[in-house]
Amino acid sequence: MNDKVVFLSPSTQEFNVGYGNFGTEEYRMNRIGDIVERLLKNQGYTVYRNDPNEKLSAAVRKSNEIGPDIHVALHSNASGQGYNAQGPEIFANRPNTPGDRLANDIYDEIIKIYPYPDKGRGVLYTSSLYEIIRTNAPAVLLEVAFHDNADDANWIINNEEEIAQAIVNGINNYFSTLAKAWFYGKIKNRWEIMLNVKELVEATNGSLLNGNLDQTFKNYKIDSREVEAGDFYIPLKGENVDGHKFIISAIKNGCKGLFISNYEFATLEQMIEIDKDIVVIKVNDTTDALIDIGVYNRDKHIDINVVAVTGSVGKTSTREMIASVLNQGMNVMVTEKNMNSHIGMPLMDLKLENQEIAVLEAGIDYVGEMDILNRLLKPDVAVVTNIGTSHIGKFGSRDVIFREKTNISKGLKGKKILLLNQDDEYLKKYENKDVNVKYYSVNDAKNVQILEDKIQYDTYIYDKLEHIVINAIGKHNILNSIVAIKVGEIYNLPAEKIKEGIFKYKNFNRRMEKIELNGITLIDDTYNASPSSTESGLVSVNEMHNKRKIAVLADICELGDYSKQLHEKLGEVFKDLSFDILIAYGKDMKYLSEVAKKYVKDVYYCTDSIEAEKELRKIMTTGDIIYFKGSNAMKVNNIVEDLKKDFVN
Numbered sequence: 001m002n003d004k005v006v007f008l009s010p011s012t013q014e015f016n017v018g019y020g021n022f023g024t025e026e027y028r029m030n031r032i033g034d035i036v037e038r039l040l041k042n043q044g045y046t047v048y049r050n051d052p053n054e055k056l057s058a059a060v061r062k063s064n065e066i067g068p069d070i071h072v073a074l075h076s077n078a079s080g081q082g083y084n085a086q087g088p089e090i091f092a093n094r095p096n097t098p099g100d101r102l103a104n105d106i107y108d109e110i111i112k113i114y115p116y117p118d119k120g121r122g123v124l125y126t127s128s129l130y131e132i133i134r135t136n137a138p139a140v141l142l143e144v145a146f147h148d149n150a151d152d153a154n155w156i157i158n159n160e161e162e163i164a165q166a167i168v169n170g171i172n173n174y175f176s177t178l179a180k181a182w183f184y185g186k187i188k189n190r191w192e193i194m195l196n197v198k199e200l201v202e203a204t205n206g207s208l209l210n211g212n213l214d215q216t217f218k219n220y221k222i223d224s225r226e227v228e229a230g231d232f233y234i235p236l237k238g239e240n241v242d243g244h245k246f247i248i249s250a251i252k253n254g255c256k257g258l259f260i261s262n263y264e265f266a267t268l269e270q271m272i273e274i275d276k277d278i279v280v281i282k283v284n285d286t287t288d289a290l291i292d293i294g295v296y297n298r299d300k301h302i303d304i305n306v307v308a309v310t311g312s313v314g315k316t317s318t319r320e321m322i323a324s325v326l327n328q329g330m331n332v333m334v335t336e337k338n339m340n341s342h343i344g345m346p347l348m349d350l351k352l353e354n355q356e357i358a359v360l361e362a363g364i365d366y367v368g369e370m371d372i373l374n375r376l377l378k379p380d381v382a383v384v385t386n387i388g389t390s391h392i393g394k395f396g397s398r399d400v401i402f403r404e405k406t407n408i409s410k411g412l413k414g415k416k417i418l419l420l421n422q423d424d425e426y427l428k429k430y431e432n433k434d435v436n437v438k439y440y441s442v443n444d445a446k447n448v449q450i451l452e453d454k455i456q457y458d459t460y461i462y463d464k465l466e467h468i469v470i471n472a473i474g475k476h477n478i479l480n481s482i483v484a485i486k487v488g489e490i491y492n493l494p495a496e497k498i499k500e501g502i503f504k505y506k507n508f509n510r511r512m513e514k515i516e517l518n519g520i521t522l523i524d525d526t527y528n529a530s531p532s533s534t535e536s537g538l539v540s541v542n543e544m545h546n547k548r549k550i551a552v553l554a555d556i557c558e559l560g561d562y563s564k565q566l567h568e569k570l571g572e573v574f575k576d577l578s579f580d581i582l583i584a585y586g587k588d589m590k591y592l593s594e595v596a597k598k599y600v601k602d603v604y605y606c607t608d609s610i611e612a613e614k615e616l617r618k619i620m621t622t623g624d625i626i627y628f629k630g631s632n633a634m635k636v637n638n639i640v641e642d643l644k645k646d647f648v649n
Helices: 025-042 056-066 098-113 150-158 160-181 197-204 243-252 268-274 286-300 315-326 344-349 369-377 398-411 476-490 495-504 531-542 560-576 589-596 609-619 637-646
Strands: 005-010 046-049 070-077 089-092 122-125 139-146 184-187 190-193 207-210 257-260 279-282 305-310 332-334 357-361 381-384 417-421 436-440 446-450 455-461 464-470 513-517 520-524 548-554 581-585 602-606 624-629
Touching: 005 025, 005 056, 025 046, 025 070, 025 150, 025 160, 046 056, 070 098, 070 160, 089 098, 098 122, 098 139, 098 160, 139 150, 150 160, 197 207, 197 257, 197 279, 197 286, 207 268, 243 257, 243 268, 257 286, 286 344, 286 369, 305 315, 305 369, 305 398, 315 332, 315 357, 315 476, 315 495, 344 357, 344 369, 369 398, 381 398, 381 476, 417 476, 436 476, 455 476, 455 495, 464 476, 464 495, 476 495, 476 531, 513 637, 520 637, 531 548, 531 560, 531 624, 548 589, 548 609, 560 589, 581 589, 581 609, 589 602, 602 609, 609 637, 624 637
Parallel strands: 005 046, 005 070, 070 139, 089 122, 257 279, 305 357, 305 381, 332 357, 381 417, 417 436, 520 624, 548 581, 548 624, 581 602
Antiparallel strands: 089 139, 184 190, 207 279, 446 455, 455 464, 513 520
16 A cells, blocks of 8 residues: 555646646646646546646645645746747756655656657756745756747647656656665655665675674764663774774673674673674774774765865865755754864765755865775865964975865766865866866955954855854954855855845854953864964954953974974064954973064063963953964963853953
8 A cells, every 4th residue: 555645736727828728837736736636546546636726825834734745836937039939848946855856756757758859948046936935845947848939739639648657757756766775754844864784784785793784873883981772883993992992892882783893802602692683793903993984974875965065174164054044944964073184974874864955074184085085975076275274294285285175086986066265376287178167265255354353244145245253353254255156156045145144143162252251252273283274363352442462372293304494484473463362382382482472561481381371361451452372282272271161241
């Protein structure tokens, strides 16, 4: 027995008269609708219809009340172009959605029987057709052909049964593809798709030692301390610790499946003794296995678009700004925490299921890592923020960083759009004929106003000048919002939705986070540090109009042989700034301090964070704005947290 429900909505446009004996659009589409309904019911479908005497809004309301699996609107087209336009077309709301999949399945069947297939107009996307955007179910609107074109009209008249059958075939294909390809559960008219054990074994070329091939897992963990009931545990072997050591602990915490590459810390018998049904898959290398299943699940969900963001600095804030924009019209997944490496990215891939789009951050620490990430990402759109000196100690030069970061273009698929920061000296010279390169620049923002708690500027969206408000501080957010606008345009979001997404963006924990403490303003930018991000933060704070400006800076790590040079260069930045006090600590901050003394009235060089905090407490007063920056290892955030504990907001 078929349990699928279809809502049919033939045209109610009785005023549209077609060529010759076509009659009205309402009459002809309801005739085809009658046949579609009959054919579907014969196959066990439950079918509901609109009332041709009611308004379109009533049909949408009825559909939403019923909650069908799909909503199919049937129309014929008219050109107003001298009767020359012809061919079928079908509308969905957005690409890479269930509605898009349904539209393609129906169109593929219609074009098979249409006598002039080269005239077919394909699958189109719209954010304006009421019946498409207002229905909760995956919805399409089929324009069978042009009723004011003689050839099209006669074809429709003489092929009603065939057209109806093609529509039904498309509907069958839609449900058949879902059913035969994946284990699925219905969630808000989308599909939850999870890997089963058979697929895990296949993806890793592993061996099943215990457990059920059909079992599925929702969550995958690499830290045994985070394992919860039903999770799949992947014990990774690191430089210092082998995750296999914690297999027994993970099973006791409730994990129901795991990879294993050695029995040094746990035997199969010991595992089964705790849980006789535990899924155990033997693999050669657990890290490789993690990557393999990430790639497998990405390929399984290849219809989900991916926007990938890489660069030396600004990846996270850019990622979040883009996600904030796309969230205004799409179901978005975004990189969690710092899961942007060859270890973290597979875990994000394993979360792909029912999203329309994913915004994923790609961070690399060594030459060749982007090649692995490309297998995991397969992005449709990639953004490169800049080419700086972060991790230059590991890469050796900016030239190598440039090559490795822009290698993300090799993974592009689908749209193959590469968005590059034109203000970067390296990126503006980039050339690649195999991808669609688009540039963005801070110069795209006009009439910029940087205020105490927000930024305003004017820019073009879809060739129309719009006023943008960023409800966050930090000059870098201008560039972040510019590229977010570009991505919003690529995915056809309305201008108002794009602007709304930018306005809703907030600086998040320890990234230019503004904290008010008894009349003193703290700017916590301590999530991590690079020379360019530190300079950007200093410049942003410099433009805030407070009585006194204080910078608390600590060493920028992982700069290798370039560290002394880059710290000294950063000290020169103070030449063009109006900071009153600098408190610095760390071995390499000594170089910065010596240079900064030429430009900053009071410079305090300290040995550690404790001494730096003592100096700060002595001099800070109401009205000050204090900027905190340094690498995570330098624990600058500890100073911020101590101040937050001792002062009342």
